[in-house]
Amino acid sequence: MQLKVTLTKVFIVCFLLLQSNLLAQRNFDDDQIESMKARVSEIVIENKKLSQVMVDKIFSFSELGFHENESSNYLTGILEKNGFKIERGLSGIPTAWIAKWSKGNGPVIALGSDVDCIPKASQYPGVAYHKPIVEGAPGHGEGHNAGIPLNITAALAVQQVMKENDLEGTLILWPGIAEELVASKAWFVRDGLFKGIDACIFTHVSSNMGVSWGASSGTGLISVEFTFEGDAAHAAGAPWRGKSAADATELMNIGWNYKREHLDPLKRSHSIISDGGDQPNVVPSKSSIWYYFRDITYEGIMEMFETSKDIAKGAALMTGTKMSYKILGTAWPRHFNKSIAETMHKNIEVVGLPDWSEKDQILAKAVQKELGNKSLDGLANELRPLGLPVERPVSGGSDDIGDVSWTIPTVTLRFPSNIPGLPGHHWSNAIAMATPIAHKGVTAGAQVE
Numbered sequence: 001m002q003l004k005v006t007l008t009k010v011f012i013v014c015f016l017l018l019q020s021n022l023l024a025q026r027n028f029d030d031d032q033i034e035s036m037k038a039r040v041s042e043i044v045i046e047n048k049k050l051s052q053v054m055v056d057k058i059f060s061f062s063e064l065g066f067h068e069n070e071s072s073n074y075l076t077g078i079l080e081k082n083g084f085k086i087e088r089g090l091s092g093i094p095t096a097w098i099a100k101w102s103k104g105n106g107p108v109i110a111l112g113s114d115v116d117c118i119p120k121a122s123q124y125p126g127v128a129y130h131k132p133i134v135e136g137a138p139g140h141g142e143g144h145n146a147g148i149p150l151n152i153t154a155a156l157a158v159q160q161v162m163k164e165n166d167l168e169g170t171l172i173l174w175p176g177i178a179e180e181l182v183a184s185k186a187w188f189v190r191d192g193l194f195k196g197i198d199a200c201i202f203t204h205v206s207s208n209m210g211v212s213w214g215a216s217s218g219t220g221l222i223s224v225e226f227t228f229e230g231d232a233a234h235a236a237g238a239p240w241r242g243k244s245a246a247d248a249t250e251l252m253n254i255g256w257n258y259k260r261e262h263l264d265p266l267k268r269s270h271s272i273i274s275d276g277g278d279q280p281n282v283v284p285s286k287s288s289i290w291y292y293f294r295d296i297t298y299e300g301i302m303e304m305f306e307t308s309k310d311i312a313k314g315a316a317l318m319t320g321t322k323m324s325y326k327i328l329g330t331a332w333p334r335h336f337n338k339s340i341a342e343t344m345h346k347n348i349e350v351v352g353l354p355d356w357s358e359k360d361q362i363l364a365k366a367v368q369k370e371l372g373n374k375s376l377d378g379l380a381n382e383l384r385p386l387g388l389p390v391e392r393p394v395s396g397g398s399d400d401i402g403d404v405s406w407t408i409p410t411v412t413l414r415f416p417s418n419i420p421g422l423p424g425h426h427w428s429n430a431i432a433m434a435t436p437i438a439h440k441g442v443t444a445g446a447q448v449e
């Protein structure tokens with residue numbers, strides 16, 4: 001413990017990349033660099049209360065993608081109070097913003113994280129069984145309430161140290177709006193948000209602390225909604241006059257599910273019927289089905305998309321309906337920067353995992369038990385090694401940070417604010433997210449960042 005505290009004081013690093021670039025210009029010696037890093041860490045720890053309040057506030061707002069109004073107002077308010085200039089409505093998205101603070105020239109570092117939540121995941125924090133705060137309401141069942149509070153905590157500490165030591169540079173913060181819909185980052189990239197930025201540090205909640213470089217596990221995707229339009233009619237009185245759009249949706253669903261048998265196992269696809277018609281006695285004149293098509297390569301994603309269009313055309317032909325489609329979101333597979341990841345991993349080893357209390361562990365094990373997990377190991381006690389490029393591709397989820405990672409040097413810092421072994425996108429993933437588990441993970445993550 002003593003060793004850990006001492007090391008933390010001496011070595012804790014915030015924005016090592018930024019610092020080392022800046023410090024190189026000024027020729028600071030190692031001791032001076034270390035003492036500035038220690039000061040950054042000290043400020044992060046002093047701001048523990050602020051981090052906790054921010055994490056809990058965003059948890060309480062629990063806003064779905066594109067509805068992050070209160071969350072965005074609150075977070076930009078804090079940044080504004082601390083001298084950041086805010087630009088709102090980025091890329092025509094009302095809840096999107098960018099916050100900038102500059103001191104002279106020097107490197108420009110962007111810190112990003114998501115902020116939206118999950119439908120029907122409302123959950124009381126700290127309660128180890130399903131207990132919604134509001135029945136049926138959205139909730140932070142992914143833990144996106146913690147990432148921007150972490151970035152703000154880190155940014156305020158670095159800002160202070162830059163002022164104290166007359167260091168030059170620019171800090172930028174930005175939100176991954178509607179990440180669950182993979183709907184904003186590609187727009188930000190296309191609209192030039194990342195032009196002139198030297199590097200991006202992205203943060204995402206996890207049950208351990210880690211960073212990786214090169215090709216990451218997981219997929220990219222295209223999110224597309226197919227809509228069929230037919231003709232309404234009295235479903236009992238004159239069904240022969242109707243053309244059912246819902247029939248087209250069902251046929252497309254059947255067609256794609258036959259295709260699914262022949263997909264490479266790395267490919268993933270899932271869908272919901274977003275409009276199944278209005279009521280049984282009216283032949284549905286309009287119906288929609290919404291797909292995520294995922295693969296580990298761009299070519300694979302596009303191949304699935306092309307096939308899906310053919311299946312949709314077939315469904316329209318069979319039912320005499322008209323088909324159209326709308327792309328709702330996209331994400332490239334992720335590829336992260338080696339030198340930032342290696343530097344960050346050294347910081348991770350120095351900071352280590354939080355000191356979990358007995359109560360933290362009891363809650364974690366109770367949640368694992370409630371979910372029927374085989375192992376009831378509680379919270380992570382051992383760091384993982386630096387993540388290397390995946391040798392054999394691994395399928396899984398996507399994040400539109402992939403688009404940013406192909407644009408400027410980027411890494412994702414995974415920070416330990418949640419309980420291991422949970423299903424994800426689920427009410428149980430919200431339980432820890434406004435408790436000391438989340439707060440401690442954010443403080444540790446901000447020290448690393």
Ligand SMILES: [Zn+2]
Nearest residue numbers: 114142179204
């Ligand atoms: Zn996420």
